[in-house]
Each structure stands twice: as structure tokens, then as C-alpha cells.
Amino acid sequence: METLKQYLNNFFKRHQQHLQACYPGITLHRLTSELTRHCTSHGLSDLKILNAAFMSGADHKLDQFFQGLEKGIPLEYLSEESYFYNFPLRVDRRVLIPRKETELLVEGALATLHRLAKTSLAAINILDVGTGSGAIALALALNYEGKTPVTITAVDISPLALVLAEQNARRLRYALSPHCCLKWYRGDCLQWDWKVEAEYHLIVSNPPYIKECDKRSVHSQVLRFEPSLALFLPDEEYEKWYETFFSKLKKNLVSDGEAWIEGSEDHLRTLQSIARKLDLRAEIKQDYTSRDRFLVLHRGDCG
Ligand SMILES: C[S@@+](CC[C@H](N)C(=O)[O-])C[C@H]1O[C@@H](n2cnc3c(N)ncnc32)[C@H](O)[C@@H]1O
Incomplete structure (x- = not known):
């Protein structure tokens, strides 16, 4: 045998x-x-x-x-496990498998967070929109080295994803910064009351950003097994979706706050103009292969 x-x-x-x-x-x-x-x-x-x-x-x-x-x-x-930013996350078909590119978003957001922690702020509020497995929220809480209290509010439209995110938070609880408090909410970010925790100094999000018409370029394994809610937006709703998302973001970001948004290489410039029309300052950041990957947003009325 x-x-x-x-x-x-x-x-x-x-x-x-x-x-x-x-x-x-x-x-x-x-x-x-x-x-x-x-x-x-x-x-x-x-x-x-x-x-x-x-x-x-x-x-x-x-x-x-x-x-x-x-x-x-x-x-x-x-x-049922994936490594993200050097820590193990439980994953299954309820959530997107966290991607390596998103680690760059975490790197940028952590730099901002540590800069904020050195200011005179008494407390820092962070919002993670579309938290999925909790990857970004947990990476921030695991790697926060400051002493200023931080509240990380994480929201997702999928109740199934939230079950897993909270499970991940429980499994990692002894490694999380004692100065971070995590709160999980179910909601559609276009309708949900973002003010649930007050205004945010930092907003992070890896929202669904693939247009239905781009499905052909997506690997069949992703199409078959990963939750489409995490990946796709209908073509005809795409721009309107981001317009609503960015206007909510603008309303709930403190005046000198910062937002890190992951997006599709093919549509990031369109998203940049949507943000600019809303009077947000929008800068595109590339990944290590020089592909447009992230939008870094600030309110236009500041700086
Ligand atoms: C690309 S996945 C990102 C998951 C995780 N943040 C990561 O980076 O691995 C997008 C997430 O957004 C959630 N989502 C989709 N539409 C949403 C909406 N309208 N409001 C809130 N969350 C939404 C999906 O359920 C999914 O978990």
C-alpha cells in the first residue's frame, strides 16, 4: 500500500x-x-x-x-487558512481570499495611523468598509504600535463574512494591540449610518471593483469559488456606486483625515475623476509592478 x-x-x-x-x-x-x-x-x-x-x-x-x-x-x-500581512486568517467560501496587493494598502494605512498617533489626538477612529475576513482591520490592530486609543469599525454587507471576521478577531485576540478596540457591523455602505462611531481619521476599503464586463479577464477559479458580492459591480451601476460611496466617505472623514481605497487598474482614473468632482483630493498610488492600484483621498477643503 x-x-x-x-x-x-x-x-x-x-x-x-x-x-x-x-x-x-x-x-x-x-x-x-x-x-x-x-x-x-x-x-x-x-x-x-x-x-x-x-x-x-x-x-x-x-x-x-x-x-x-x-x-x-x-x-x-x-x-481554510490564508496568510495576510504575516498572520493566519481563517477563510472559506464566505469571504474573498485576501490578496498580496492589499498588504500595500495596509502598509500605507499603518504609516498614516502611526503618524496620527504622534499628534495630540486623544483617540483615533478608523473605518474599514467591506471588511470580508477582517483582513485589513485585523492587520491594523495587530501592527499598531502607538498608545493613543484606536477604535476600528468594520462594516460588511455580508452577514456570512462577518461571522468569519469576528471568528478571526477572537482567534487573534491575544496578538492584537491592547490599545485597539474592534467593532463589527452589518450594513450596505451606501445606506448604512457611517456616523455610528463618529467621524473617522482614517478610512480603508477594498470594495468590490470589477465591472461585470471585465469578467472575461478573471481567472475561472476566482469566478467559480470566490463570492461574487466581494468582486463585482454591475456596469450600469459602477460610477453611481462610487459617487455615493465617495460622498459618504467625504461626509464622514475629519477635515485632515485620509482614505486608502483599493481599485481596479483599468478604472482607477475614472474613480479619481469621480472623487475630484466631489471636491476630494485624489492621488493614485501604484503597486510594485507599476500598476495603478490605490486611491488616496483627502478632503479638498483641507491643506
Ligand atoms: C474585495 S472584498 C474585500 C475583503 C477584505 N477587505 C479584503 O481586503 O480581503 C469586498 C468586500 O466588500 C463587501 N461588500 C460588497 N458590497 C458592499 C456594500 N455595498 N457595503 C458593504 N460591504 C460590501 C463584500 O461582502 C466583501 O466582503
Whole structure:
């Protein structure tokens, strides 16, 4: 009988083409670490399991992993874990898998937060719009080094996403800054009462930003498995959506506050003009591959 490790090697050889199509750049090494991660998150604790005999069809939890690969389910959903800004987040199909680009937004927002913490402010309010797994809100709370009390309000339209975000916050509670307080709300950011916590010094958001008409350029794995609510906006509503979003943002940002918004490379310039029409100062920031990625917004009546 094969060991689990041999079974995995053979599975990799047998399905190499399919695996490369679903998981570009996948290696046997990566697959082995995903399998061990899957084992740990399903209580099949130690690595010796790789050398134990394995027969397909006899172990439900391990079969789930191989069947998932055959279906092309994202590896993070299989292991129910994703690393973001160097910390583990529980993820499943209720939330978008946090992306590496978003770490740049966190970097920018953290710099602003630490600058604010050095001013005479008695307390700092942050809003995370479309929090999903809680990735951005938690990254800020995990990496905040200041002493000024910070309230991070996180809102999402999806009640399912919020369950997971709050679960992530509970799992990470001992690593969060003691000076940060997190609050979770369900709401549609276009209608929700943003003033629930007062005005914000910093607003962060990775909202849905892909137009339906751009779906063709999205990897089929993303289309099949990630929540479309997190990704897409109807073409005919796109500009109106951002107009409402930015006017709410403007009303709820303190006069010298700052907002970091992730957006689509193809539409960021349109969003920049929408923001400017609302009298917001809007600067485009690029990622490390020189692609337009973020809008940094300030109220036009300041500075
Ligand atoms: C691109 S995902 C970002 C998730 C997470 N912040 C991240 O960066 O990984 C967008 C999130 O916005 C939420 N969302 C979509 N429309 C919304 C709306 N109108 N109001 C509030 N949240 C919304 C989705 O449920 C989803 O969790």
C-alpha cells in the first residue's frame, strides 16, 4: 500500500496539467505543505501522517483534500487558512481570499495611523468598509504600535463574512494591540449610518471593483469559488456606486483625515475623476509592478 506522501506524489504527476491550470506555478513542495496544513486544521495533527499508509476512499478528511484539488478549489479554501500581512486568517467560501496587493494598502494605512498617533489626538477612529475576513482591520490592530486609543469599525454587507471576521478577531485576540478596540457591523455602505462611531481619521476599503464586463479577464477559479458580492459591480451601476460611496466617505472623514481605497487598474482614473468632482483630493498610488492600484483621498477643503 502507498504512503500518503507517495499517493500525493503520484496524484501530482497524474494531474499535473490540471493542477497547473487551476493553481498556476504549483509545485509538489507547495502541495505537500498545503496537505499538512489541511491535516492540522482538520485535527489530523502531526506530520508522521505523511508516512502512514493511505488508501483513497478510506479517509473522509484526506479525500476531501484530493477531491477539492480535482475540482480546482482554491488552496486557501481547502486548508481554510490564508496568510495576510504575516498572520493566519481563517477563510472559506464566505469571504474573498485576501490578496498580496492589499498588504500595500495596509502598509500605507499603518504609516498614516502611526503618524496620527504622534499628534495630540486623544483617540483615533478608523473605518474599514467591506471588511470580508477582517483582513485589513485585523492587520491594523495587530501592527499598531502607538498608545493613543484606536477604535476600528468594520462594516460588511455580508452577514456570512462577518461571522468569519469576528471568528478571526477572537482567534487573534491575544496578538492584537491592547490599545485597539474592534467593532463589527452589518450594513450596505451606501445606506448604512457611517456616523455610528463618529467621524473617522482614517478610512480603508477594498470594495468590490470589477465591472461585470471585465469578467472575461478573471481567472475561472476566482469566478467559480470566490463570492461574487466581494468582486463585482454591475456596469450600469459602477460610477453611481462610487459617487455615493465617495460622498459618504467625504461626509464622514475629519477635515485632515485620509482614505486608502483599493481599485481596479483599468478604472482607477475614472474613480479619481469621480472623487475630484466631489471636491476630494485624489492621488493614485501604484503597486510594485507599476500598476495603478490605490486611491488616496483627502478632503479638498483641507491643506
Ligand atoms: C474585495 S472584498 C474585500 C475583503 C477584505 N477587505 C479584503 O481586503 O480581503 C469586498 C468586500 O466588500 C463587501 N461588500 C460588497 N458590497 C458592499 C456594500 N455595498 N457595503 C458593504 N460591504 C460590501 C463584500 O461582502 C466583501 O466582503
